[in-house]
Amino acid sequence: MTEYFPILSTQVNGSPLLYYDNAATLQMAAPVQEAVAEHYRTCNGNVHRSSHAMARSTEERMEAARETVRAFLGAEYPEEILFTSGTTQGINLLARIYEDQLLQPGDEIVVTALEHNSNFLPWLEVCRRTRAVLRVVPLTPDGDLDLEAYERLLTDRTRLVCMTWISNAIGTVNPVERMTALAHQAGAKVLVDGAQAVLHRPVDVTRLGCDYFAFSGHKLGALTGIGVLYGRRELLDNLRPPFFGGGMISTLEGLHPSYAPLPYRFEAGTPNYVGAISLGAAIDFLNRFGIRALTAQAETVLNGIQSIVLAHGGSIVGNPQVRAGVLSVLFPGVHPYDLACILDPFGVAVRAGHHCASYALAQLCISETLRISPAFYNEPEELPQFEEALERALHLLGIAAS
Amino acid sequence: MDMDEVQRSIQEDLTQLADPLSQMEYLLACARASQGIPPEQRREEDLVPSCQARTWVITSWDGGLLRMQADSESFLVKGALALLCEVYNGRRREDIQVFTCRLLEDPGFTGRLTGEQRKGLASILERLHEEAAQ
Numbered sequence: 001m002t003e004y005f006p007i008l009s010t011q012v013n014g015s016p017l018l019y020y021d022n023a024a025t026l027q028m029a030a031p032v033q034e035a036v037a038e039h040y041r042t043c044n045g046n047v048h049r050s051s052h053a054m055a056r057s058t059e060e061r062m063e064a065a066r067e068t069v070r071a072f073l074g075a076e077y078p079e080e081i082l083f084t085s086g087t088t089q090g091i092n093l094l095a096r097i098y099e100d101q102l103l104q105p106g107d108e109i110v111v112t113a114l115e116h117n118s119n120f121l122p123w124l125e126v127c128r129r130t131r132a133v134l135r136v137v138p139l140t141p142d143g144d145l146d147l148e149a150y151e152r153l154l155t156d157r158t159r160l161v162c163m164t165w166i167s168n169a170i171g172t173v174n175p176v177e178r179m180t181a182l183a184h185q186a187g188a189k190v191l192v193d194g195a196q197a198v199l200h201r202p203v204d205v206t207r208l209g210c211d212y213f214a215f216s217g218h219k220l221g222a223l224t225g226i227g228v229l230y231g232r233r234e235l236l237d238n239l240r241p242p243f244f245g246g247g248m249i250s251t252l253e254g255l256h257p258s259y260a261p262l263p264y265r266f267e268a269g270t271p272n273y274v275g276a277i278s279l280g281a282a283i284d285f286l287n288r289f290g291i292r293a294l295t296a297q298a299e300t301v302l303n304g305i306q307s308i309v310l311a312h313g314g315s316i317v318g319n320p321q322v323r324a325g326v327l328s329v330l331f332p333g334v335h336p337y338d339l340a341c342i343l344d345p346f347g348v349a350v351r352a353g354h355h356c357a358s359y360a361l362a363q364l365c366i367s368e369t370l371r372i373s374p375a376f377y378n379e380p381e382e383l384p385q386f387e388e389a390l391e392r393a394l395h396l397l398g399i400a401a402s
Numbered sequence: 403m404d405m406d407e408v409q410r411s412i413q414e415d416l417t418q419l420a421d422p423l424s425q426m427e428y429l430l431a432c433a434r435a436s437q438g439i440p441p442e443q444r445r446e447e448d449l450v451p452s453c454q455a456r457t458w459v460i461t462s463w464d465g466g467l468l469r470m471q472a473d474s475e476s477f478l479v480k481g482a483l484a485l486l487c488e489v490y491n492g493r494r495r496e497d498i499q500v501f502t503c504r505l506l507e508d509p510g511f512t513g514r515l516t517g518e519q520r521k522g523l524a525s526i527l528e529r530l531h532e533e534a535a536q
Contacts (some may be wrong), residue, residue: 246477
């Protein structure tokens with residue numbers, strides 16, 4: 001796999017890079033880089049505007065990428081795939097729609113305590129502006145969602161349930177299919193934040209049953225600045241666009257616009273077409289191996305890291321029934337920032353902090369963790385280097401603490 | 403030594419420690435040697451805002467001289483604070499007012515710290531100079 005990722009051969013301070021921050025961003029495979037470079041070498045033109053060969057070719061590639069994403073998500077129609085700048089923008093787009101068009105005072109929105117700020121703050125703000133009520137599904141002490149509490153939160157005023165599939169902070173895998181079914185029984189729609197899940201679970205939005213699904217391309221190794229908001233066609237058809245600009249109207253007669261069909265009415269302005277092309281290429285690359293196989297490889301390394309952490313006195317934050325993608329760890333008497341800083345010159349790239357999920361960590365009475373998130377291109381053969389780096393870092397910090 | 407001389411001495415130490423690990427070991431050693439602030443004396447109002455690791459700075463003026471105590475949950479930050487204390491502790495207001503701290507520009511001093519931590523240290527320096535100007 002390293003042949004596809006030359007960056008993984010980088011040395012940091014003389015040590016081989018161990019890139020364990022894939023929950024933050026996935027490295028870009030060489031074929032995806034080549035797809036971007038090839039685009040700019042051979043055919044670059046703005047889309048949905050001009051009719052010359054460059055523009056037509058770019059448009060074909062972008063729409064082909066849309067179809068690739070449709071198949072990847074198991075969506076029924078390509079017009080259900082809205083290109084955004086990322087998970088955050090996709091969720092904010094939906095939040096703006098709900099604010100403007102779908103919420104009344106006293107309506108309720110349910111989010112979970114595991115949410116990344118991108119799927120927590122928009123709804124907090126929407127409820128403040130509309131006088132809707134935000135309900136938060138609490139956690140169990142193990143870091144799972146309290147599903148009994150979730151069921152009790154669903155009422156006939158619940159308009160939307162927003163849930164993350166896999167927590168970026170502690171790796172909890174939520175039973176989104178079951179939670180979606182319960183939400184629908186209550187008459188609510190469902191948004192799934194799939195930012196972490198897309199690399200660790202095969203996605204089928206039709207089987208999940210969710211109404212909306214958001215993710216970011218760079219989590220799959222595409223360019224940053226591209227993402228997707230999936231929405232069921234029958235829902236999107238009845239929504240007005242929240243943002244306006246070029247490329248999203250059919251006609252403008254005087255002061256009377258007629259908005260473009262799906263998906264374009266929700267893609268105002270020049271889309272990130274190169275980002276979309278990179279996303280299509282990234283999905284094509286991952287499809288060569290299959291998400292299940294890639295996940296299995298990452299889980300092997302994750303389990304090895306967990307064993308090493310525990311053997312050196314660390315603890316794993318949360319003990320959910322199902323975990324994927326990330327480990328949040330703590331070592332007694334050691335601040336996660338210090339450990340992350342000291343691991344860096346040994347080549348180990350990890351993240352420390354609240355991971356934009358401070359609400360989740362606070363529910364577990366924690367403020368920061370060290371987050372380790374290997375991916376499919378990491379290998380068990382790296383584990384001895386990781387263990388040695390951890391030992392030396394802890395030794396240095398142990399001296400400082402004495 | 404005056405403030406400039408202390409600062410130069412620190413910068414020379416850090417320059418001699420060319421690799422990142424040695425620089426961090428230096429900061430950690432400074433943290434170990436620092437008296438810090440006993441836990442029972444750490445107050446919420448002494449927390450430095452927007453520091454990622456909880457960091458406390460207590461300042462007072464005794465006979466026109468600055469008394470500064472600092473501590474942090476992060477040993478690297480505590481080490482950096484110990485060095486700042488070495489520069490600023492016991493100094494007169496007029497000395498602080500004319501002094502330019504260049505340590506935050508020194509990669510050996512802040513290269514291992516995050517952007518947020520550097521901002522936190524910058525806010526501490528700003529506060530010291532504001533107090534000195536009062």
